[in-house]
Amino acid sequence: MAPPTGSAATSAPRGVLVPLALAQFICSFAGSNMNVMINDISADLDTTVQGVQVAITIFLLVMAALMIPGGKLTDRYGRRRCFQAGLLIYGIGALLSAAAPGLGILILGNSILEGVGTALLIPPVYILTTLLFTETASRARAFGVIMAMGGIGAAAGPLIGGLITTALSWRAAFLFQALVVLCIAVLGRRVEDPLPPDPTRPFDVxxxxxxxxxxxxxxxxxxxxxxxxxxxxxxxxxxxxxxxxxxxxxxxxxxxxxxxLIATRMFTDRVANLGLVTQLAQWLLLMGTSFVVAAYLQVVRGYNAVETGVIFTAATLGLLTTSLAAARLARRHPQRTLIRTGFLVGILGVAILLTLADRSLSPWAFAPGLLLIGLGLGLMLTPSVTVVQSSFGEDEQGEISGLSRSASNLGSSLGTAVAGTILVANLTGHAYADAMVTLAGVGLAGFLAATFLPHRVIADNASGPGAR
Missing domain, CATH: 1.10.287 (Helix Hairpins)
Incomplete structure (x- = not known):
């Protein structure tokens, strides 16, 4: 069954964009909001900073490890059914995390159940967006909204989590997640699957x-x-x-x-592979920076959760500004240009965090660097997703969506793991500087990968997914 075309393709899906975007928001929020709860959680559950880091990393890792299988299951059981199952599992995990008496239960609820729920939730978001929004401009706008909500969730996670933690407790932040999931479930009732599931489709266990x-x-x-x-x-x-x-x-x-589980041809498309590398680098840079700066502000500077979260407002504003302009920017500039510019702006932001923040006692010394990182990431998140998703046809969206989200979440988990390991190891006595230099190197690698993208990608795929 082909997706709708014409005016129906661009008008009917608008009602479902809200729950799809909210799903991306809450999953990204879950990956970063715990960064400002490090001291509160470690004190309440009698654990360490490293213990909280492990919980965060496992959550991101479960998402990355299960995203490809999650995308594949959408073909067999349907996008809508997987979306609903993901909401249920995620909600149970959030409630369990809120009541966790120790680190083990927190890892079960947040890291495992929320991670599994996210792996079922996110592939349908991107598959449905690709199938329902068939025109280049409308798809760019839809992806712009979704990626903006994802980026805002990751960047605003520290602020929202900090406000909730300070006003109530860190447990209330998980109740907030459960409430958002409930809202998505209600709004998601209007989500219709444009392609029927195929129960006979085999699954490679x-x-x-x-x-x-x-x-x-x-x-x-x-x-x-x-x-x-x-x-x-x-x-x-x-x-x-x-x-x-x-x-x-x-x-x-x-x-x-x-x-x-995934066809080898998914790895033979040069443009898609380069896009996947840029996605991994973007999320590694974002989550790595979020963890390093949040840990530094709390452990070294002694700021509380809400003070730390407020400082991250700069990154949120930057992401919001450029992500919401994604459709307009896509019409005026090639994807390669946007991605390369985004990495350069992000690297400049890391350089400012490295040179200014460590020399000033003012917490607002972090704002310029975080703002630039937000602006840079907002510039390139949507173009990278569009490059990858538009490289394959409708019947391959389950596989490429899972692979695309796996690359992004692998970048997120590597960002937390690498940055956290450097901070804890502190081999040179300059852990903060070492971590930021490493993240700048990741940004440079992403820039180099984007350099090899074709000058025009959307033009080559203007007729829809899979057009070459």
């Missing part, structure tokens, strides 16, 4: 296990750097071996004429 285990080992290996270098190397190496087995497995299934 072994591929799902291998991909999830491999990604988990690689990220957890990074976190072991401050404990045992040999164990870190061994864990990362084992993860690489598992991922190599995953690649061999999906190739073997294709040769046998069986459908793999």
């Amino acid at each position: 072994m591929g799902a296990v291998l991909s999830a285990v491999g990604l988990t080992l690689v990220v957890l290996g990074i976190q072991l750097a401050d404990n045992d270098i040999r164990l870190m190397v061994a864990t990362i190496a084992f993860g690489a071996v598992v991922l190599a087995c995953f690649v061999g497995h999906i190739r073997a299934r294709e040769r046998a004429g069986r459908e793999p």
Whole structure:
């Protein structure tokens, strides 16, 4: 069944954009709001800063590891059904986190259940947006709204979480998440799936296990750097071996004429691969900066949750400004230009955080750098998603959406893991500076990847997904 075309394609979906955008907002919010609760959670649950970092990283890692299987399940069970299941699991996880008596239950509720719920929620958001908004301009606007809400959720997470934590408690922040999920469930009743599910579609269980285990080992290996270098190397190496087995497995299934978890052709499109690299770098930069600055302000400067959150308002304003202008910018400038400019502005923001914030006692010394990072990320989030999603046809949106969101969430989990590990290890005695220099290097890598994108991407895909 083809998606609607003509005026119906651009007008009917407008009513469903709100729950889809809110779903992206709350999932991004969950990944960053705990950054300002580090002291409160560690004191209340009798744990450490590293313990809270582990909970945050596991949440982001579960999302990354399960996003590809989550995208694949949408083909078998339908986008709407997976969306609703994700809301239910996420809501249960939020309520369990709010009542957590210890770190273990918090990890179960927030890191595991909310992570699984997000992996079921997010692929339908991007698949439905791609299928329902068939015109280039309307799709750019829709992705602009969704990516703006995602970026705002990540950037405003510290502010909203800080306000709730200071006014009530950190547990109330999870009740806030449950309330938003309830609102999405009510608004989401109008969401219709433009393509019927295919219950006969096979699901590659072994591929799902291998991909999830491999990604988990690689990220957890990074976190072991401050404990045992040999164990870190061994864990990362084992993860690489598992991922190599995953690649061999999906190739073997294709040769046998069986459908793999993700087709190898998803990795052969040069434009999509470059877009995926930029997505990973963007979210690594955003989440890494969020964790480093939030931890520095609370642990070193002694600011409370709301003071820390207010400082992050600058990043939120920057993201909001450029993300909401995504459609207009896409009409005037090539995707490559927007992505490259975004990385340059973000790197400049990191440089300012590195040079000014560490020399000034004023908390507002962080504002210019955070503002630039927000502006830069808002410039490039939507173009990167559009580049990747528009590289494949309608029947491949489940796979590429899962892969795209997996890359973004892997970047988020790596950002927290890498930045947190550098802060905890403090090998040179300048942990904050080391972390920020590393993040600037990530931004440079993203800029270089964007340089190899074609000058015009949308023009090549103007007729819709899959047009080459």
